[in-house]
Amino acid sequence: MTEAPDLAAPLTGWRLWLLDSDDEGPVLTSPVVASRWPARVATTASCRAGCERPPAWGCGCGLYATTHLDCLLATGVTAGVVLGCTALWGRVVEATEGWRAERGYPLVLFAPTVDHRNRSDVAQDVLWRTLVRRPGVAPQPDPPDDATLRALARRYAVPVHAVPTLRRAHAGPIDRLATVLRDEAAQGLAARRLGDGHARLRFDRAVEDLLDVLDRQRPPEGPPPILA
Numbered sequence: 001m002t003e004a005p006d007l008a009a010p011l012t013g014w015r016l017w018l019l020d021s022d023d024e025g026p027v028l029t030s031p032v033v034a035s036r037w038p039a040r041v042a043t044t045a046s047c048r049a050g051c052e053r054p055p056a057w058g059c060g061c062g063l064y065a066t067t068h069l070d071c072l073l074a075t076g077v078t079a080g081v082v083l084g085c086t087a088l089w090g091r092v093v094e095a096t097e098g099w100r101a102e103r104g105y106p107l108v109l110f111a112p113t114v115d116h117r118n119r120s121d122v123a124q125d126v127l128w129r130t131l132v133r134r135p136g137v138a139p140q141p142d143p144p145d146d147a148t149l150r151a152l153a154r155r156y157a158v159p160v161h162a163v164p165t166l167r168r169a170h171a172g173p174i175d176r177l178a179t180v181l182r183d184e185a186a187q188g189l190a191a192r193r194l195g196d197g198h199a200r201l202r203f204d205r206a207v208e209d210l211l212d213v214l215d216r217q218r219p220p221e222g223p224p225p226i227l228a
């Protein structure tokens with residue numbers, strides 16, 4: 001097979017962005033090639049190796065997303081990184097754990113923030129900012145505040161939710177609900193765009209269910225383990 005099929009309906013998958021900013025506010029950036037995902041228009045894949053129409057079957061180009069959220073949690077998802085469920089369409093080829101696609105646009109975003117009510121999160125943040133920082137090691141980016149997340153939601157016209165820092169240990173409990181959300185994001189996309197209230201409700205409920213289980217992953221309140 002040398003040609004990837006053109007798909008009429010979008011696929012959906014999970015991926016990560018870095019949160020950057022420009023003159024117009026917060027912007028999603030691909031973590032691998034440092035290219036920006038524009039707001040309100042589809043991102044189109046490009047190829048540094050010169051493929052005419054990415055993703056090419058024999059190349060690594062294209063917009064990546066995984067079928068399962070737990071693939072992305074191996075190294076943890078911390079403040080400054082944005083996790084999201086994205087639509088993929090145009091030419092799509094299978095990649096390790098997911099797909100590489102020609103076009104993409106995020107459908108819902110989850111941004112880990114430091115929760116200052118949670119002393120374990122605060123302690124981890126202090127650890128990053130003081131003990132871990134040394135020459136040659138990129139500092140932990142500033143966690144996005146509420147205003148930044150609201151600006152991100154407005155700019156891209158998608159829901160953005162603050163979540164706790166996600167660690168590898170969270171993968172099992174959240175993967176099932178993440179898959180439900182991904183499936184609903186794809187199946188109901190056309191209906192939601194046509195204003196189908198039921199489809200929107202199903203999508204919102206899938207997001208709420210995932211947020212509930214993420215919230216339960218917060219460590220119990222207690223003395224900060226590092227500062228104690």
Ligand SMILES: [Zn+2]
Pocket residue numbers: 047048049050051054055056059060061
């Ligand atoms: Zn290529």
